[in-house]
Amino acid sequence: MSAKGIRIERLSKRFGEGDTAVLALKDVNMHVAPGEVVGLIGPSGSGKSTLLKCLGAVIDPTSGRMILDNTVIYDDGWKVRDLRALRRDKIGFVFQAPYLIPFLDATDNVALLPMLAGVPNEEARQRALDLLTALDVQHRAHALPAQLSGGEQQRVAIARGLVNRPPVILADEPTAPLDSQRALTVIGILNDMARRFEAAIIVVTHDEKIIPTFKRIYHIRDGVTYEEAGEGRGFT
Amino acid sequence: MISLAGRDIMHAWGKFVFTGIGLGLLIGVTLTMAGVYRGMVDDATVLLDSSGADLWVVQKDTLGPYAESSSVPDDLWRSIRVMPGVAQAANATYLTMQVGKGDQDVRAMVVGIVAGEPGAPGWPPQLVAGRQITRGHYEAVADLAAGARLGDVLKIRRSHYTVVGLTRRMVSSNGDPMVFIPLKDAQEAQFLKDNDAILMQRRRTEANPAFNRPEVPGLLDAVIASQTGNSYVNAVLVRILPGFTSQEVAEPIRRWKRLTVYDRTQMEGILIGKLIATSARQIGMFLVILALVSAAIVAFIIYTLTMDKIREIAVLKLIGTRNRTIAWMILQQSLVLGVIGFVVGKISATFAAPLFPKYVLLVPIDSLLGFGAVLAICVLSSVVSIRMALRVDPAQAIG
Numbered sequence: 284m285s286a287k288g289i290r291i292e293r294l295s296k297r298f299g300e301g302d303t304a305v306l307a308l309k310d311v312n313m314h315v316a317p318g319e320v321v322g323l324i325g326p327s328g329s330g331k332s333t334l335l336k337c338l339g340a341v342i343d344p345t346s347g348r349m350i351l352d353n354t355v356i357y358d359d360g361w362k363v364r365d366l367r368a369l370r371r372d373k374i375g376f377v378f379q380a381p382y383l384i385p386f387l388d389a390t391d392n393v394a395l396l397p398m399l400a401g402v403p404n405e406e407a408r409q410r411a412l413d414l415l416t417a418l419d420v421q422h423r424a425h426a427l428p429a430q431l432s433g434g435e436q437q438r439v440a441i442a443r444g445l446v447n448r449p450p451v452i453l454a455d456e457p458t459a460p461l462d463s464q465r466a467l468t469v470i471g472i473l474n475d476m477a478r479r480f481e482a483a484i485i486v487v488t489h490d491e492k493i494i495p496t497f498k499r500i501y502h503i504r505d506g507v508t509y510e511e512a513g514e515g516r517g518f519t
Numbered sequence: 520m521i522s523l524a525g526r527d528i529m530h531a532w533g534k535f536v537f538t539g540i541g542l543g544l545l546i547g548v549t550l551t552m553a554g555v556y557r558g559m560v561d562d563a564t565v566l567l568d569s570s571g572a573d574l575w576v577v578q579k580d581t582l583g584p585y586a587e588s589s590s591v592p593d594d595l596w597r598s599i600r601v602m603p604g605v606a607q608a609a610n611a612t613y614l615t616m617q618v619g620k621g622d623q624d625v626r627a628m629v630v631g632i633v634a635g636e637p638g639a640p641g642w643p644p645q646l647v648a649g650r651q652i653t654r655g656h657y658e659a660v661a662d663l664a665a666g667a668r669l670g671d672v673l674k675i676r677r678s679h680y681t682v683v684g685l686t687r688r689m690v691s692s693n694g695d696p697m698v699f700i701p702l703k704d705a706q707e708a709q710f711l712k713d714n715d716a717i718l719m720q721r722r723r724t725e726a727n728p729a730f731n732r733p734e735v736p737g738l739l740d741a742v743i744a745s746q747t748g749n750s751y752v753n754a755v756l757v758r759i760l761p762g763f764t765s766q767e768v769a770e771p772i773r774r775w776k777r778l779t780v781y782d783r784t785q786m787e788g789i790l791i792g793k794l795i796a797t798s799a800r801q802i803g804m805f806l807v808i809l810a811l812v813s814a815a816i817v818a819f820i821i822y823t824l825t826m827d828k829i830r831e832i833a834v835l836k837l838i839g840t841r842n843r844t845i846a847w848m849i850l851q852q853s854l855v856l857g858v859i860g861f862v863v864g865k866i867s868a869t870f871a872a873p874l875f876p877k878y879v880l881l882v883p884i885d886s887l888l889g890f891g892a893v894l895a896i897c898v899l900s901s902v903v904s905i906r907m908a909l910r911v912d913p914a915q916a917i918g
Contacts, residue, residue, distance in 0.1 A: 335917055376917075
């Protein structure tokens with residue numbers, strides 16, 4: 284069984300102890316292959332954020348197994364030692380709001396990640412510029428976030444999520460602040476990047492406009508996921 | 520790796536500069552307070568230097584003539600002059616009072632010196648203009664800080680004195696400018712009573728049968744004459760011969776004349792250790808308070824700046840930024856704030872010091888110590904913010 288991309292098996296997360304314990308995730312299974320973009324949909328309180336935090340190695344699952352790019356990250360209480368480096372090198376994040384660093388220009392916002400990983404400044408900036416060019420915001424490369432439009436900010440944020448070429452990208456409501464056209468553009472970019480960089484992308488969304496674009500969708504309710512085939516419209 | 524702190528500072532430079540200026544003014548006050556203390560010490564040293572004395576002979580068991588009142592007979596100097604090792608001995612009086620100058624008056628230390636003996640202990644060693652006192656009465660040499668010019672007329676008690684010479688940095692331990700006048704005039708000024716008081720005293724003396732004896736002619740006049748005159752001075756200043764130590768000369772004076780004698784080191788101890796000790800403690804308290812206020816301001820500013828960046832810090836942590844990178848960013852910002860504050864403070868203190876009525880002496884070692892203290896305060900002040908930043912959960916970036 285391939286574990287390229289990201290695979291989780293029987294992943295559970297419990298908050299609290301005893302009578303007050305809450306089981307936020309119950310034996311969740313999920314696999315996203317490289318180059319694939321899947322949707323994760325569920326109502327508020329269903330466990331979406333908890334699952335995203337577990338996938339992002341921000342919180343530890345209580346039990347279960349998680350394999351990222353053929354590397355076991357969690358295994359029933361065991362976890363890799365340096366989660367910070369794992370997040371930096373293996374996982375890309377795209378948030379609902381871009382959350383760009385306000386005092387860095389677009390290029391340096393993107394180049395910061397490879398710089399943190401020890402890539403020389405010039406090489407990191409070149410990598411950032413290449414991505415900004417791919418996302419068609421190269422003309423705003425030296426603009427501060429406050430000088431960018433919402434769509435430009437989101438594209439810069441996507442570039443930041445991709446710059447270290449992580450095998451997994453987690454996108455949390457990436458189209459929420461955008462209109463229909465821009466939302467579809469962003470999803471198009473994510474699909475394009477998934478193919479180009481062989482990244483497994485999980486998009487958490489409520490956005491009705493983009494749900495039909497996924498080929499596969501994971502629904503989550505009360506901490507339990509189930510999978511269904513999506514329509515996969517618009518992107519091939 | 521780019522400097523996150525540097526970029527943040529450049530991005531919000533106005534906030535940093537204006538906060539730095541505010542902090543700088545506070546640091547400027549702190550440096551000036553230290554300068555005030557140094558100035559007081561320097562004033563005390565100047566007072567001793569300008570007296571030109573090696574020994575101060577004063578009334579037994581007093582801390583005179585500067586820290587306590589002291590009174591010794593004005594003919595004592597003759598017997599001291601012939602003691603072994605004494606090169607010169609001269610009477611001196613010191614009287615801090617308001618000296619009239621035109622329509623105004625100025626606080627000054629009036630020094631009585633023996634007229635016509637330039638170079639004797641107590642005399643102003645150098646003049647910046649004019650000449651030394653040559654006449655026995657009504658001439659004065661004044662310090663520039665008194666605002667006097669050559670030819671000005673100063674009023675001391677009921678007498679008027681023409682300024683014939685000017686000095687610079689001749690001040691008392693309180694920083695009051697010195698005004699030198701002839702000894703006899705100073706003695707008179709020291710004990711001069713108003714006419715009514717003199718009249719009342721004569722009446723009381725006349726009414727006293729012990730003094731007013733008809734069978735002893737001239738007794739009453741003699742008693743009244745002794746009451747109106749002043750044959751005392753505050754100290755005898757002694758310069759010792761080469762080859763003698765202070766102790767060698769002072770010991771016989773103490774033993775045989777039953778007087779208290781201080782050498783230069785002891786006199787410095789009295790002036791700095793006793794006379795300005797309370798002021799020094801006062802200034803020390805101010806320095807501590809100002810340091811605490813500075814620390815609180817830096818801590819508050821850095822805390823606020825960090826709070827403004829909580830979401831960005833969460834994002835930085837989520838994308839894998841090391842804790843030490845974030846801590847270093849906050850620490851750098853705190854240090855930059857301190858450096859801006861110190862530069863502003865040093866400049867403001869340098870320009871403000873001459874405007875103070877008393878001498879403010881800014882010495883490099885205080886600036887260095889101040890700079891070190893500012894950096895230390897900045898480091899300590901950033902600890903709270905760093906702790907807060909390191910506690911930020913990267914999950915906050917996800918929501």
